Amino acid sequence: MNVKINVLMLLILSFVTACQSENAATTVTEVVDGDTIRIEKDGQEESVRLLLVDTPETNHPSLPVQPFGKEASAFAEKRLEGEEIKLEYDGPKRDKYDRLLAYIWIDDSLFNEELLEKGLARYAYEYDPPYEYSERLKEAERKARQEDRGVWSRQGYVTEEGFQADARASFKDRDCSDFDSQVEAQRFFEEEGGPEQDPHQLDGNDQDGVVCESL
Template sequence: MARRGIVLSLLLLLVLVGCGELGDASSDKAVVTRVVDGDTMKVELADGTKETVRLLLVDTPETKHPELPVQAFGPEAAAYAEETLSGENVTLHYDESKRDTYDRLLVYLHVNGVDFNKSLIEKGLARVAYVWEPNTERAESYYKVQQKAKQQGKRIWSIEGYVKETEDGGFRKDVEADKAKEEHSYDPFGADRDCSDFSSQKEAQHFFQEAGGSKEDPHRLDGSDQDGIVCEGLP
C-alpha cells in the first residue's frame, strides 16, 4: 500500500507540473529598481537576482546613446516609464527566446495588469521594432495599436518622416528633442483654436492629443462623431 501511495503521489506531481500549478516558467515577478530609458529597465527578481530587461517588440527614441543626440520624444518616453514603473511590482512575461546578445531579459512587462510595451505604442512614444523570430507572439496586436497612433499623429508620428519605416528602422538622427519642441510649440490650454489654425491634419491631431485627447478636448476639435480623429478635412 505504501508503494502504491508513492506512485500515486508521483503521478499527481506530474499532473500539477503539466498544468502549471507549481509556477509559470514563462513569467517572473520583479520590482523595477531603475529606469534606464523608455525601453530598458533594471529589476530585482523575487529570488533577489538583479537583471536588466529590454522590452520586446518596441523601440523608443534615444536619450543616452553614446553616438546620438537626445532624440525627439525620447525624454517623454523615459519620463513616462519612470513615472509608471519606478519602484513598482511588475510581471515579466517571456516569449520563446528569453535573452538577447547582451544577456538582457527580453520581456513583455505588465504593471497593475497593463501591458506596458503596448501602452508605449498607444501613446505614440515607441514604434513596433525588432520583430524577429521566434519572439513575435504579440507583433500583430502591436501593429494594430501602432496604426491607430499613427493615424492620430501621436507624438513620434506628429513629425513628418521622423519614424523611418524601412528595414533598418529607427528615427531620423537630425530630429533632436529641443528642435522638435521649437517646431511643435503650442499652448493647448491657451486661446481657443479651431481647424483653420492648423496647416495639416497631423499638426491638429498632435495638438489635440497634447491637450488631453478625447477625454478633455478643450478646443472641441473632435466633431460630432467623437472618433478621436480631428480636422479630417485638412491635408
C-alpha cells in the same frame, strides 16, 4: 509503481514551481530609458528589454538624445519606477546583451502597448515570430501613426532602421486651427518639447507656456 508515481509528482511540482517563478511579480528598481528597465529577480538585478517596441535614444554612446526619447523615459519612470510588475516571455528569453526580453504587465495593462498608443515608440525587433501580441501592438502603432501622435508627428522621423539621428528631422507643421481644443493643443505642445523647443511656435508672443488660448 510507487517510485514512478513519486517521480512523476516531482516532475509536475517542479514544472508548476518553474511556471510560478516565471510569472511571479517583481519590482522595478530603475528605468534606464523608455524601453529598458532593471528589476530585482531571485535576489539579483536584471536588465529587461521590452519586447517588440523601440523608443528614441537618450543614452546611446554614439547618438544624440533623439526627439521624444526624454518623453518616453519620463513616461516609463512615472508608470513603472518602484512599481510591482509581471514579466511575460515570448520567444527567446534573452538578447545578445543578456537582457531579458519580455512584455511588461502593470495593473492588468500591457505597458509595451501603452508606449505605442502614445506615439512614444515604434513596433520593432521581431526576433523569433510569430508573437502572441504582435497584431495587438501593430494596431496600437497604426492608431498613433494615423493620429500623428508623438514620433509620428515628424514626417520621415520613424524609419525601418529606427529614428533619424538628426533631431532636426522634418515634421508636419501645426497651428492652433489643427486642434479641436486647447487641452489637445497643450498636450501636443508638451509632447513636442514644451516651451524649451516649441518648433511649431504655438506659444505666441507672451511665451507663458500656455498655447492656443483662443480655443
